[in-house]
Amino acid sequence: MKTIAIIGCGPAGLSAAIALHDAGHTVCIYEQFDEAGPVGSGLMLQPTGLDVLNRWGLRERAEHLGQRIDGMLGRIAPEGKVVLDIQYKALHKKQREPLYGVAIHRASLFHVLHEAVVERGITIVTSANIVDVSNTSSNTVQVIDETGKRHTEEFDFIVDASGAHSNLANSYGRSKQPTPLAYGALWTTVELDEQNFDKTLLEQRYDAARIMVGVLPCGRLPNDDKSLATLFWSIRADQLAVFKADGLQAWKQAVVQQWPTVSSLLNKINSIEQLTHATYVHHTMRKPFARNIIFIGDAAHATSPQLGQGANMALLDALALAQAIIIDDRFDKFAALYARMRGRHVKLFQTASWLLTPFYQSDNRALPLIRDTLFEPVTKLPFAASMVASLGSGLLTNPAATIDRVGSHASRTSDT
Numbered sequence: 001m002k003t004i005a006i007i008g009c010g011p012a013g014l015s016a017a018i019a020l021h022d023a024g025h026t027v028c029i030y031e032q033f034d035e036a037g038p039v040g041s042g043l044m045l046q047p048t049g050l051d052v053l054n055r056w057g058l059r060e061r062a063e064h065l066g067q068r069i070d071g072m073l074g075r076i077a078p079e080g081k082v083v084l085d086i087q088y089k090a091l092h093k094k095q096r097e098p099l100y101g102v103a104i105h106r107a108s109l110f111h112v113l114h115e116a117v118v119e120r121g122i123t124i125v126t127s128a129n130i131v132d133v134s135n136t137s138s139n140t141v142q143v144i145d146e147t148g149k150r151h152t153e154e155f156d157f158i159v160d161a162s163g164a165h166s167n168l169a170n171s172y173g174r175s176k177q178p179t180p181l182a183y184g185a186l187w188t189t190v191e192l193d194e195q196n197f198d199k200t201l202l203e204q205r206y207d208a209a210r211i212m213v214g215v216l217p218c219g220r221l222p223n224d225d226k227s228l229a230t231l232f233w234s235i236r237a238d239q240l241a242v243f244k245a246d247g248l249q250a251w252k253q254a255v256v257q258q259w260p261t262v263s264s265l266l267n268k269i270n271s272i273e274q275l276t277h278a279t280y281v282h283h284t285m286r287k288p289f290a291r292n293i294i295f296i297g298d299a300a301h302a303t304s305p306q307l308g309q310g311a312n313m314a315l316l317d318a319l320a321l322a323q324a325i326i327i328d329d330r331f332d333k334f335a336a337l338y339a340r341m342r343g344r345h346v347k348l349f350q351t352a353s354w355l356l357t358p359f360y361q362s363d364n365r366a367l368p369l370i371r372d373t374l375f376e377p378v379t380k381l382p383f384a385a386s387m388v389a390s391l392g393s394g395l396l397t398n399p400a401a402t403i404d405r406v407g408s409h410a411s412r413t414s415d416t
């Protein structure tokens with residue numbers, strides 16, 4: 001059994017702690033903030049992520065706080081042609097169980113995972129900004145924080161789950177730091193207007209690829225019964241200063257012009273501080289491990305949230321890592337096996353996200369024209385609807401089954 005340090009208390013770090021603890025290892029999480037806790041928006045748990053939570057007995061808790069989502073509908077602003085219509089039910093013929101997504105507030109997902117970590121008695125060391133690691137002569141590894149302090153605890157290896165801007169990934173996992181994408185978004189979460197929005201739909205409005213406004217009903221916070229929705233507005237990073245200078249009212253007018261129904265949500269925003277600016281980066285590590293370090297979640301692969309897969313990929317990474325160590329507990333062997341278990345799915349979704357994001361967030365004029373003309377009719381073609389739903393739901397390449405299959409093949413053949 002291993003002693004493992006996990007850097008980061010996000011979806012990846014908490015999931016890895018649960019999976020590795022349940023496989024019999026001793027884990028300790030290091031988190032930079034004084035108090036572990038998330039900020040921000042709602043996010044989509046796809047059937048892939050829900051499947052992983054189910055294996056750990058946590059799906060029901062997540063569904064209890066989240067909101068079932070049956071599809072995604074995108075129109076040309078304000079109430080024009082439907083140019084995107086993805087329905088989870090397009091997958092039903094292929095599956096025994098009906099499939100759906102669950103939108104959940106980041107704080108609620110954190111609550112579910114953090115509670116499971118606390119129930120297991122896993123240690124979380126807070127206020128520990130880990131910037132480096134040090135290998136010892138006995139082939140164990142220690143963590144070093146930003147003050148230069150080397151923590152005395154020795155670990156068999158480190159799981160880096162510290163997100164897209166990971167120090168360890170920059171030092172040991174990739175050749176250069178990822179550059180932010182030109183477009184990010186402003187996000188806020190407010191009480192859902194249930195009269196005017198379908199609770200089971202993620203809806204978006206577009207004007208070319210320069211403007212996108214979306215509403216994601218996202219369930220509720222722990223200990224609060226109010227139904228919430230996350231509202232997002234695409235913005236170029238270099239326009240943030242202009243947005244701040246123009247002020248809240250000017251922004252609200254711009255949003256209402258694109259989608260008048262949203263005014264009932266905007267009425268609940270009273271200050272610019274209620275809006276969080278998120279930037280996105282895109283990078284994919286070619287080899288998600290280095291000496292005594294495994295990279296998971298956004299530290300290993302980050303992208304824009306257009307496909308809504310990042311947190312789900314983090315859960316799948318954690319599942320794969322825990323299974324790989326069961327099969328062969330030598331670092332070189334389980335690290336390579338983990339990479340094989342996740343490789344195809346990560347490559348496919350990172351590529352799809354890289355190709356599709358400019359159709360929704362860019363200054364390109366041709367791509368949104370193609371989107372508005374072709375996407376909807378193409379998705380109505382036989383097989384295309386289920387293919388698109390497989391992409392949207394993260395199920396293309398069947399990632400959890402791949403982890404099981406690669407694992408059982410490796411254990412049969414000792415081919416780790």
Ligand SMILES: Cc1cc2nc3c(=O)[nH]c(=O)nc-3n(C[C@H](O)[C@H](O)[C@H](O)COP(=O)(O)OP(=O)(O)OC[C@H]3O[C@@H](n4cnc5c(N)ncnc54)[C@H](O)[C@@H]3O)c2cc1C
Nearest residue numbers: 008010011012032043044130163297298305308309310311
């Ligand atoms: C606006 C937005 C919307 C999104 N929507 C979706 C969606 O709908 N569906 C989906 O699946 N994904 C979505 N994503 C992506 C998803 O949020 C990420 O993929 C996911 O959070 C990655 O989890 P992570 O644990 O790898 O990293 P993070 O969530 O970034 O967590 C990293 C953790 O590590 C800690 N940390 C960082 N550096 C250090 C350090 N040096 N020392 C110690 N601790 C450190 C951080 O404080 C944090 O707690 C969205 C992302 C954004 C920004």
